[in-house]
Amino acid sequence: xxxxxxxxxxxxxxxxxxxxxxxxxxxxxxxxxxxxxxxxxxxxxxxxxxxxxxxxxxxxxxxxxxxxxxxxxxxxxxxxxxxxxxxxxxxxxxxxxxxxxxxxxxxxxxxxxxxxxxxxxxxxxxxxxxxxxxxxxxxxxxxxxxxxxxxxxxxxxxxxxxxxxxxxxxxxxxxxxxxxxxxxxxxxxxxxxxxxxxxxxxxxxxxxxxxxxxxxxxxxxxxxxxxxxxxxxxxxxxx
Amino acid sequence: xxxxxxxxxxxxxxxxxxxxxxxxxxxxxxxxxxxxxxxxxxxxxxxxxxxxxxxxxxxxxxxxxxxxxxxxxxxxxxxxxxxxxxxxxxxxxxxxxxxxxxxxxxxxxxxxxxxxxxxxxxxxxxxxxxxxxxxxxxxxxxxxxxxxxxxxxxxxxxxxxxxxxxxxxxxxxxxxxxxxxxxxxxxxxxxxxxxxxxxxxxxxxxxxxxxxxxxxxxxxxxxxxxxxxxxxxxxxxxxxxxxxxxxxxxxxxxxxxxxxxxxxxxxxxxxxxxxxxxxxxxxxxxxxxxxxxxxxxxxxxxxxxxxxxxxxxxxxxxxxxxxxxxxxxxxxxxxxxxxxxxxxxxxxxxxxxxxxxxxxxxxxxxxxxxxxxxxxxxxxxxxxxxxxxxxxxxxxxxxxxxxxxxxxxxxxxxxxxxxxxxxxxxxxxxxxxxxxxxxxxxxxxxxxxxxxxxxxxxxxxxxxxxxxxxxxxxxxxxxxxxxxxxxxxx
Numbered sequence: 112x113x114x115x116x117x118x119x120x121x122x123x124x125x126x127x128x129x130x131x132x133x134x135x136x137x138x139x140x141x142x143x144x145x146x147x148x149x150x151x152x153x154x155x156x157x158x159x160x161x162x163x164x165x166x167x168x169x170x171x172x173x174x175x176x177x178x179x180x181x182x183x184x185x186x187x188x189x190x191x192x193x194x195x196x197x198x199x200x201x202x203x204x205x206x207x208x209x210x211x212x213x214x215x216x217x218x219x220x221x222x223x224x225x226x227x228x229x230x231x232x233x234x235x236x237x238x239x240x241x242x243x244x245x246x247x248x249x250x251x252x253x254x255x256x257x258x259x260x261x262x263x264x265x266x267x268x269x270x271x272x273x274x275x276x277x278x279x280x281x282x283x284x285x286x287x288x289x290x291x292x293x294x295x296x297x298x299x300x301x302x303x304x305x306x307x308x309x310x311x312x313x314x315x316x317x318x319x320x321x322x323x324x325x326x327x328x329x330x331x332x333x334x335x336x337x338x339x340x341x342x343x344x345x346x347x348x349x350x
Numbered sequence: 351x352x353x354x355x356x357x358x359x360x361x362x363x364x365x366x367x368x369x370x371x372x373x374x375x376x377x378x379x380x381x382x383x384x385x386x387x388x389x390x391x392x393x394x395x396x397x398x399x400x401x402x403x404x405x406x407x408x409x410x411x412x413x414x415x416x417x418x419x420x421x422x423x424x425x426x427x428x429x430x431x432x433x434x435x436x437x438x439x440x441x442x443x444x445x446x447x448x449x450x451x452x453x454x455x456x457x458x459x460x461x462x463x464x465x466x467x468x469x470x471x472x473x474x475x476x477x478x479x480x481x482x483x484x485x486x487x488x489x490x491x492x493x494x495x496x497x498x499x500x501x502x503x504x505x506x507x508x509x510x511x512x513x514x515x516x517x518x519x520x521x522x523x524x525x526x527x528x529x530x531x532x533x534x535x536x537x538x539x540x541x542x543x544x545x546x547x548x549x550x551x552x553x554x555x556x557x558x559x560x561x562x563x564x565x566x567x568x569x570x571x572x573x574x575x576x577x578x579x580x581x582x583x584x585x586x587x588x589x590x591x592x593x594x595x596x597x598x599x600x601x602x603x604x605x606x607x608x609x610x611x612x613x614x615x616x617x618x619x620x621x622x623x624x625x626x627x628x629x630x631x632x633x634x635x636x637x638x639x640x641x642x643x644x645x646x647x648x649x650x651x652x653x654x655x656x657x658x659x660x661x662x663x664x665x666x667x668x669x670x671x672x673x674x675x676x677x678x679x680x681x682x683x684x685x686x687x688x689x690x691x692x693x694x695x696x697x698x699x700x701x702x703x704x705x706x707x708x709x710x711x712x713x714x715x716x717x718x719x720x721x722x723x724x725x726x727x728x729x730x731x732x733x734x735x736x737x738x739x740x741x742x743x744x745x746x747x748x749x750x751x752x753x754x755x756x757x758x759x760x761x762x763x764x765x766x767x768x769x770x771x772x773x774x775x776x777x778x779x780x781x782x783x784x785x786x787x788x789x790x791x792x793x794x795x796x797x798x799x800x801x802x803x804x805x806x807x808x809x810x811x812x813x814x815x816x817x818x819x820x821x822x823x824x825x826x827x828x829x830x831x832x833x834x835x836x837x838x839x840x
Contacts, residue, residue: 119445122601122652126426129659133423140424144606147416151409151613169626223640226557226591246616246627259641260632261590264583286612292573294439294635295642298615300627303583307498307514308521308541309385310392316497316549317556318583318630 153287155244155280159330162244166278167326169247173301174314175322182329185272186210189236192323196268198233204262206255211236211272221262229261234268235319241285242278248300249273249324250285252293260297269319271299274327359508359689362480363708366692368715370813373690382518386510386687389517393678396624397729404620413613415733418669421571421604422659428571428604429650435574439636441646449479452651456481456563456596459647460490463594465561471578471585472496473565474512474672475598475651477694478707481563492563493555495584497548504531510688512695513622513674518687552584562588562643566599567671568614569648572607575635576648579618581628589632595643601650602668614671617731621673654707663742667702669732674699676726676736682719691716698726702739710746717743761806780825787819794818 127134135143155162167177180188190213193201200217202224212218219228229235238256239249249271251257263269279285303318314320360366376382401407421428433443446452460468468485470476470492482492482503494503498516502509505527509515516524525539528547537547564585568577576597578585589595605611611633619628637646658664677683677697688696693704693713701716717740726736757763772782793800800816802808810816822830 118447118451118652121447122445122650122656123426123429125652125656126429126601126659129656130423130425134426135424137427140427143420143424147413147420148409149413149613151406151413151616173629230557248627253641259590260586261642264586264590282616283612286609289608292570292575292608292635294575294638296631296633297586298627298631299629300625301629303581304629305497305545305582306392306623307496307501307516308524308544310389310514310517311521311541313542313545316545316582316584317495317552317587 151283152281153283155284157244157280159275162280163275163278163326163328165280166242166244166247166273169244170249170301170322170324173247173322175247175301175324177324177326179326179328182327185325185327186213188325189213189270189272190215192270192325193234193236196234196321196323198268200232201234201236202229202232202262202266203236204238204256204258206257207236207238221258224262226261226265229265232266234270235263235266236270236272237263239271239273240277241288242273243282243285244278244280245282246300248282248298251297251299253295253297254293260295263297264318267315267319268321268323269302270323270325272325272327274329276329278326359510360692361477361508361689361694363693363704363713366713369690369692369719370715372692373686373719376686376690381520382687383685385518385520387684388520389511389514390678390684393514393624397620397675397678398624400620400624400626404616410613410617411731411733414617414671414731415669417605417610417613418671418732419666421606422602422665422668424606425601425604425659428606429601431571432569432574432604433650435572436569436576436636436648437574439574441574441636441648444647444649446649446651446653448653449651452479452598452649452653453481453484455649456598457485457488457490459594459596460485460561463561465490465559465594467491467493467555467559468561468563469493469495469555469559469588469592470499470562471564471580471588472499472515473563473598474509474694475565475600476563477509479598479651479653481598493552493559495552495556495588496580497545497582497584500548500551501527504528508689509694510696511674511677512672512697512699518689552587556584556587556591560593561596562592562594563596563598564588566597566603566648567618568611569599569604570608570611570633571604573635575608575633577611577631577633579615579628579631581623581630583630586630586632589634590642592643594645594647596647596649598649598651601652601655602670618671618673621675621729621731654709657709658706664702664706664739666734667699667706667739669734670699670703671732672699673731675729675731676734679725679729681721681723681725686719691719698736698740699734702736702743705743705747710743710750714743714747714750717741717747765806780823783819783823787821790819 170177189211193216202219204221237258240252241250302314302322303316304314305316306312436443444455485492494500501516501524510518521539524544529537532551566576567579619625658667676699680698683697691700693700695703701719705713705716720740722737724737772778798818800818803811
């Protein structure tokens with residue numbers, strides 16, 4: 112322990128003496144930080160309809176399968192997608208609405224499922240926290256309806272429910288909505304992929320090989336810079 | 351094993367040959383050069399398209415550069431903040447002054463876990479401290495899980511790039527390695543089939559090995575969070591399935607705030623692989639009950655970094671976010687690949703980072719492995735002026751050399767003194783020109799180029815041709831023209 116403490120001190124001393132002339136008091140540091148140039152695009156300009164269209168287009172470019180539906184028809188849309196997948200056993204996080212668990216399939220709710228049970232499932236259905244149209248990215252905050260991280264990782268087929276009201280145009284808009292950063296975040300842009308062999312893009316290495324999205328048109332008119340609502344709030348609201 | 355894949359590479363800067371010598375076997379290996387050029391052409395084309403699509407690219411670069419510079423200027427405060435927040439979230443922060451200390455900390459942690467095996471997310475920092483051979487010598491087997499890293503590990507090859515470390519290996523070479531080491535004789539060289547073989551090979555390891563090692567792309571001072579950027583999902587596997595996670599990160603990896611990722615994430619994937627966004631980015635904050643590893647250690651590694659921080663011009667080296675855009679665009683790297691740099695950090699960034707991490711005791715030839723064309727500066731997402739640092743390090747290297755050698759035996763010194771004397775007076779200069787024209791005539795080919803010179807001259811001609819001296823100098827032409835004009839006037 113003493114050795115570690117002294118290394119800590121040595122590194123910090125060396126860093127401090129190296130930056131003596133340029134670093135400042137906490138107040139000066141905060142001032143310098145606030146003055147950093149941020150002239151990049153922070154707010155999108157697209158109308159809601161175009162923004163959603165872009166989100167879908169970008170997802171499809173990553174080989175994600177996207178379908179659209181309305182809040183009322185969501186359970187039917189889920190059922191249709193599950194049926195089309197040809198798969199039968201699915202896992203879900205504990206916080207998803209009961210309506211999502213379509214009849215005729217084998218459902219396991221993740222109340223401390225063993226890893227082996229998750230690994231056995233053919234697919235997983237989760238909610239999400241945000242969509243970023245510019246890069247076709249979906250963000251999971253791993254809330255009760257998005258599930259712990261391993262749940263959306265081991266099954267080979269992942270269906271994400273994304274609501275139109277959760278879709279922003281630019282990445283900075285996501286960050287400005289995210290006032291309280293959650294402890295865990297996963298940004299997903301298309302299915303697992305690699306280009307390590309001759310730069311040939313291969314879909315599906317270790318994560319789910321199939322990424323599916325149902326986009327729910329829940330738009331209720333323009334909102335002024337809403338705080339990022341957690342996924343369960345959204346799903347509860349839609350029922 | 352095929353020839354290109356088995357080219358021996360020494361990536362320890364203490365033992366590696368100087369660049370001009372290390373580069374020779376590569377230049378004689380057409381397969382390797384073809385593999386490198388192909389991979390780079392693909393990345394470059396994708397990058398160019400996706401960068402052009404961002405109308406605010408230059409604004410993003412300016413912001414990223416300023417954020418990284420600010421983080422480095424206040425590194426002490428941000429490191430302490432990171433340490434405090436990470437510990438408050440259940441992580442344990444360790445500090446390692448050098449590679450040796452980092453390796454020992456990791457081994458101690460593994461022994462506490464009674465681990466004989468460990469799974470790894472690709473981390474260049476662990477390659478920098480040569481972790482795998484050390485662990486193996488101490489009875490712990492490390493399994494790389496990134497596809498490129500598996501190729502290298504199973505093929506006993508060295509990385510040649512920091513983002514796509516096996517870009518010098520082609521599909522048939524990968525097939526050979528996998529067929530041999532995984533016992534899959536029927537394997538074809540289809541990249542999809544090869545990828546699936548790696549998936550099957552690693553699945554059980556992910557599910558059974560309870561300890562993992564990762565690097566970090568970003569450390570967030572504000573929240574104590576760590577972020578890892580990846581594509582395959584092997585990172586997510588290592589970050590969620592094991593009981594214990596050990597992360598090793600250079601002290602320069604700190605970002606002041608969570609929000610700063612909005613700039614870095616827009617630049618990183620586009621610069622690195624030419625994608626709008628990499629498939630997976632994971633962020634975690636200490637330990638989260640019921641999700642992922644319940645023991646989390648971060649090792650903050652100095653290993654020469656704080657000494658770089660000291661110098662105003664060189665400090666910018668540490669802004670690097672390891673996207674590899676500089677090596678992808680570098681005309682030298684494109685010809686040589688990574689191994690000639692004798693470091694796990696090749697290309698332009700390696701040429702400035704490696705000698706500095708070695709505190710200018712080794713790898714002094716690397717700053718000369720550049721034509722100073724400036725392409726690296728132009729593509730760098732955090733605006734590191736690599737040519738400026740290259741020149742600074744060249745100057746330091748020359749000064750070092752001067753101190754080391756006796757002046758009057760130093761050919762460079764003697765040459766420059768003679769040049770100084772010749773250039774000081776027009777008569778001497780003209781005489782030298784005249785002599786040179788006669789002397790060099792012997793070596794000038796029919797095409798007007800000099801391809802070979804003896805003695806010291808060979809240092810130039812071994813890597814480039816020299817134009818033969820013209821029959822007439824400008825001065826002579828000018829003088830003749832005036833005589834002509836005078837005649838005509840009369």
